[in-house]
Amino acid sequence: xxxxxxxxxxxxxxxxxxxxxxxxxxxxxxxxxxxxxxxxxxxxxxxxxxxxxxxxxxxxxxxxxxxxxxxxxxxxxxxxxxxxxxxxxxxxxxxxxxxxxxxxxxxxxxxxxxxxxxxxxxxxxxxxxxxxxxxxxxxx
Amino acid sequence: xxxxxxxxxxxxxxxxxxxxxxxxxxxxxxxxxxxxxxxxxxxxxxxxxxxxxxxxxxxxxxxxxxxxxxxxxxxxxxxxxxxxxxxxxxxxxxxxxxxxxxxxxxxxxxxxxxxxxxxxxxxxxxxxxxxxxxxxxxxx
DNA sequence: TATTGTTATACTCTATAACTATA
DNA sequence: TATAGTTATAGAGTATAACAATA
Numbered sequence: 001x002x003x004x005x006x007x008x009x010x011x012x013x014x015x016x017x018x019x020x021x022x023x024x025x026x027x028x029x030x031x032x033x034x035x036x037x038x039x040x041x042x043x044x045x046x047x048x049x050x051x052x053x054x055x056x057x058x059x060x061x062x063x064x065x066x067x068x069x070x071x072x073x074x075x076x077x078x079x080x081x082x083x084x085x086x087x088x089x090x091x092x093x094x095x096x097x098x099x100x101x102x103x104x105x106x107x108x109x110x111x112x113x114x115x116x117x118x119x120x121x122x123x124x125x126x127x128x129x130x131x132x133x134x135x136x137x138x139x140x
Numbered sequence: 141x142x143x144x145x146x147x148x149x150x151x152x153x154x155x156x157x158x159x160x161x162x163x164x165x166x167x168x169x170x171x172x173x174x175x176x177x178x179x180x181x182x183x184x185x186x187x188x189x190x191x192x193x194x195x196x197x198x199x200x201x202x203x204x205x206x207x208x209x210x211x212x213x214x215x216x217x218x219x220x221x222x223x224x225x226x227x228x229x230x231x232x233x234x235x236x237x238x239x240x241x242x243x244x245x246x247x248x249x250x251x252x253x254x255x256x257x258x259x260x261x262x263x264x265x266x267x268x269x270x271x272x273x274x275x276x277x278x279x280x
Numbered sequence: 281t282a283t284t285g286t287t288a289t290a291c292t293c294t295a296t297a298a299c300t301a302t303a
Numbered sequence: 304t305a306t307a308g309t310t311a312t313a314g315a316g317t318a319t320a321a322c323a324a325t326a
Contacts, residue, residue, distance in 0.1 A: 001199050004187035006180060010258070010271050011161050015176060017277035018158040019201055019294095021151050035315080036155060040146060047144035054284060059141050061159055066317065068286060090284040090325045118150070122276050130273045131150050136262050137157035159317095175292080194307060206294065208309055230302045230307045 021118075028114040032107055037062060037070060039111070042096065042104045045080060050093040052085065079103055161258075168254040172247055177202060177210060179251070182236065182244045185220060190233040192225065219243055 006012045025036050034042070037060060044056055053071055057064050071094070074080040079100035085091035096104065118127065146152045165176050174182075177200060184196055193211060197204050211234070214220040219240035225231035236244065258267065 001184065001191065001195055002187040003199060004183050006183055006199070007275075008271055010267055010274065011165060011176060012180060013271060013274035013278065014154070014158050014161055016201055017274045018154050020277050021154055025151060036151060037316085040152060043144050043146055044141065047142040051141065052284080055141055059143060059146070061156055062316085063318075064285065065287080065319090070316095085284095088284080088326075090323095092285070122273075126273055126276065127150055129269065131148055131153060133262075133266055133270045133273070134150065134153035134157045135147075136266065137160050138153065177293090192307075202293085203295075204308065205296090205310075210293095225307095228303075228307080230300095232308070 024117065025114060028110045028117075029107070032103065032110060034103075034107055038074060039107050041071065041074060042079065042100060042107060045094050046096050046101065046104055049095050052091045052093060054091070056094075074100070164257065165254060168250045168257075169247065172243065172250060174243075174247055178214060179247050181211065181214060182219065182240060182247060185234050186236050186241070186244055189235050192231045192233060194231070196234075214240070 022036060029035070029039065040060055041056060044059060045051060048055065053067050054064060056062070056067060056071075060067070062070070071080060071082070075082055078097055081095055081097050082092045083095070085093050122130070162176060169175070169179065180200055181196060184199060185191060188195065193207050194204060196202070196207060196211075200207070202210070211220060211222070215222055218237055221235055221237050222232045223235070225233050262270070
């Protein structure tokens with residue numbers, strides 16, 4: 001097949017790269033049954049205890065209505081707990097449960113294996129350079 | 141918000157970059173009502189006349205069953221036509237219609253505007269470097 | 281009036297399985 | 304027995320709109 005202009009089109013390549021990375025992520029996280037956004041939520045809630053769901057909207061790039069279900073799943077599975085905000089009675093605050101901290105540790109271990117795979121495939125220098133370039137796309 | 145390890149995680153950044161790029165693509169292709177995969181199909185069918193749907197599976201990274209609907213939509217809209225294969229009666233061959241060639245020309249024009257936006261934002265050298273790095277992820 | 285969280289809905293993309301007609 | 308195309312279905316992810324409670 002002649003790829004024509006596609007082989008030099010960064011959008012085409014970005015989509016393929018994302019699909020490859022997401023597929024490998026899913027493979028390494030299959031026993032934990034965590035998606036990439038769910039892993040991100042665990043990391044953010046752990047690093048920012050008592051944050052609100054609204055705080056997660058920007059860093060995750062997921063709108064608040066769609067966050068409800070994803071966080072709700074993590075709550076149902078006992079990894080995250082949601083409590084009333086002390087000042088603003090509209091707001092909720094999030095924190096990891098003990099079980100959530102434990103699964104986050106397992107997730108970090110799974111992520112290390114996944115990352116090592118790409119370290120071999122792509123190389124440390126290339127990955128560092130990629131992070132630099134991708135950060136420029138970050139529109140928020 | 142403390143991003144913790146996420147700010148240096150290429151998977152996280154890749155997802156955000158892809159979402160940004162896809163959103164801008166959708167914006168520039170809104171009047172043509174073409175998705176990124178549909179634009180890719182028009183390019184590939186144009187560059188490879190009389191290819192089969194199966195030929196598109198690998199370059200698009202879309203499985204054959206899911207391709208049916210996407211190609212079917214392009215056929216319904218009169219951009220692609222499907223005909224019998226001369227040797228293999230199981231297979232079909234694809235080609236652009238006149239209307240398909242016309243819309244592809246419009247799509248290339250829309251893509252040029254979209255690409256110019258990123259050329260300003262990211263810079264030619266960085267985009268070239270990005271294409272080099274993303275090609276390494278291409279698993280097929 | 282505006283904001284936080286929530287529900288509902290629809291559409292796209294993706295994944296698995298199974299079917300048909302050919303080879 | 305394998306392959307090309309197709310159909311069906313279910314699950315994510317995403318988008319818009321609307322609502323209740325509270326600020």
